[in-house]
Amino acid sequence: MGKKKTAFVCSDCGAEFARWQGQCSECKAWNTITEFRVPSVKAAPRGGTMAGYAGVVEAKVQTLDEVNLESLPRFSTGFKEFDRVLGGGVVPGSAILIGGEPGAGKSTLLLQTMCLLAESMPTLYVTGEESLQQVAMRAKRLGLPTNKLRTLAETNVESICQLALREKPAIMVIDSIQVMHMSDVQSAPGSVSQVRESAAYLTRFAKQNQVAIIMVGHVTKDGSLAGPKVLEHCIDCSILLEGSSDSRFRTLRGNKNRFGAVNELGVFAMTGLGLKEVNNPSAIFLNRGEEQTPGSLVMVIWEGTRPLLVEVQALVDYSQLANPRRVTVGLEQNRLAMLLAVLHRHGGLQVADQDVFVNVVGGVKVSETSADLALIAALVSSFKNHALERQMVVFGEVGLGGEIRPVPSGQERLREAAKHGFKRAIVPIANKPKDAIEGMEVVAVASLSDALEALF
Incomplete structure (x- = not known):
């Protein structure tokens, strides 16, 4: 029987070490390294076959064309x-x-x-x-x-x-x-x-x-x-x-x-x-009030293999603090800070003295960049106290230069919005559909200034 081996494993990244240490040198996490005892394994004799030892069995070598490709x-x-x-x-x-x-x-x-x-x-x-x-x-x-x-x-x-x-x-x-x-x-x-x-x-x-x-x-x-x-x-x-x-x-x-x-x-x-x-999650996330309020807007995100309509809400208010707060629920906070800088540089809107609160309704976590344009529209709507159209959807990625970049599956997103009764859409110019969508007006924009002009 072989000697029992003791290793120390990081529970976050799985890295192994010979001895315990306070910080994992791979993922830089603290107090995540714990002792791991490897069970002993019977070694194979020298010059002999490995079959029957340590659970090892002989495998058959095949070329790729010999592999069964049945579903x-x-x-x-x-x-x-x-x-x-x-x-x-x-x-x-x-x-x-x-x-x-x-x-x-x-x-x-x-x-x-x-x-x-x-x-x-x-x-x-x-x-x-x-x-x-x-x-x-x-x-x-x-x-x-x-x-x-x-x-x-x-x-x-x-x-x-x-x-x-x-x-x-x-x-x-x-x-x-x-x-x-x-x-x-x-x-x-x-x-x-x-x-x-x-x-x-x-x-x-x-x-x-x-x-x-x-x-x-x-x-x-x-x-x-x-x-x-x-x-x-x-x-x-x-x-x-x-x-x-x-x-x-x-x-x-x-x-x-x-x-x-x-x-x-x-x-x-x-x-x-x-x-x-x-079966229709967009319907539950779009359960809005009768009156449209400033800072509220519907965006179309892509989750896995289907589009999803969710509402994003923003509240911009004057701050009494030296460092105004930036709070996000359902969105990445660093992304919000970047978009606020783009909005100031290319949209002419200064919110350095304002508290900014952003929430995605329904507890949905949005990780893709197609929510950028909708988030900026909600921020401007709240700052100007100007309610946007109720039957309008917005999606698109915003670059650091103020350009509106396309997002994947734009046609499917528009069809999903039209299915739920939306009449107008603000989309990147590269996502403009070749064929008109019945009952929906699609406005294609190339820059942030074009988008703000179409929205307000």
């Missing part, structure tokens, strides 16, 4: 929004990690999914944080069919996989990966070594037996998935279920997907009977 046989979860985020459904043998804040609805969503799938295929729901009685009570409260779903209360990964070999499920849920442990890893459940080895063991089991495994993960204070960064590298799909406690809407966002598009968005509504999917 992956996906199966639906029963929720179109869940399937959308997964790239069209669950792929057999895939390892999926889903995280979210406590109370976001992770266990509820997976319990609903598994009860629906149990009607047509063998399933296994493994709970390590709750008792089987608690799971059964939740299923009864949600009115779910419970006569076919197989459940197990266990935290030992080896025991779970041995039982799964007998049950032969097509899909299995592990709730959650932070409480799972392996017998040969000498550390507490939830530590870096336990989470890392448990996830790797489950991923190997999924690939070898063509079982789709969904693992539930905890999140840190900043909202990212807890555990070592290598946990996200070894799985196939990483999903976050987001939603504030004061809102009944939940967004399911894909951060990594080997079988589909990333940054795909699915929207659910939390009800007394569990999570219900929202």
Whole structure:
């Protein structure tokens, strides 16, 4: 038997070190390095074959034209929004990690999914944080069919996989990966070594037996998935279920997907009977008042493979402070500072003595640059106390030179806006459609001054 090896791993970036240190030299994070004990492995004899040692098997070398290119046989979860985020459904043998804040609805969503799938295929729901009685009570409260779903209360990964070999499920849920442990890893459940080895063991089991495994993960204070960064590298799909406690809407966002598009968005509504999917999310984000107010405007953003209409609100008010505040909710704060500088230089609007507050309605987080022009329009509208047209949408990227740059999928964005009854659109000149869109006036602009003239 080989000697036990001890390494120290950063839980943020996965970098390994020979000894403990306070700061990770790779990602510069403090107090994220923890001890990781590598289990001993039997070494192969010199001059002999590696087959049978350390779990190594001989692999077959193939050329690319010999690889089977048949389409992956996906199966639906029963929720179109869940399937959308997964790239069209669950792929057999895939390892999926889903995280979210406590109370976001992770266990509820997976319990609903598994009860629906149990009607047509063998399933296994493994709970390590709750008792089987608690799971059964939740299923009864949600009115779910419970006569076919197989459940197990266990935290030992080896025991779970041995039982799964007998049950032969097509899909299995592990709730959650932070409480799972392996017998040969000498550390507490939830530590870096336990989470890392448990996830790797489950991923190997999924690939070898063509079982789709969904693992539930905890999140840190900043909202990212807890555990070592290598946990996200070894799985196939990483999903976050987001939603504030004061809102009944939940967004399911894909951060990594080997079988589909990333940054795909699915929207659910939390009800007394569990999570219900929202097939038309633009309708809920456009639930505005009857009277149009200054600083409010609708923009069209692109999430994954579909357009989404959301409302952005801005409030510009005189500041009593020496350093005026810049507060953003749902948008990047550095982007706001840059756009304010562009607005001053190329729009002639000085807001250095004003407090600026920006909010994206509905709790949507916007990361793409197509919101630039809409944000500037909302800022000017609030500063001048001039309400914009109610049936107007705006999108476009604003460059540092004051030019309006095109954004991808402009035609699809305009069609989505026209479908919801909008009559006018301010877009980059490169996104002007070749064919007129029925019922919509499209105004193409090339610079920030042109856009402000068209808006005001």
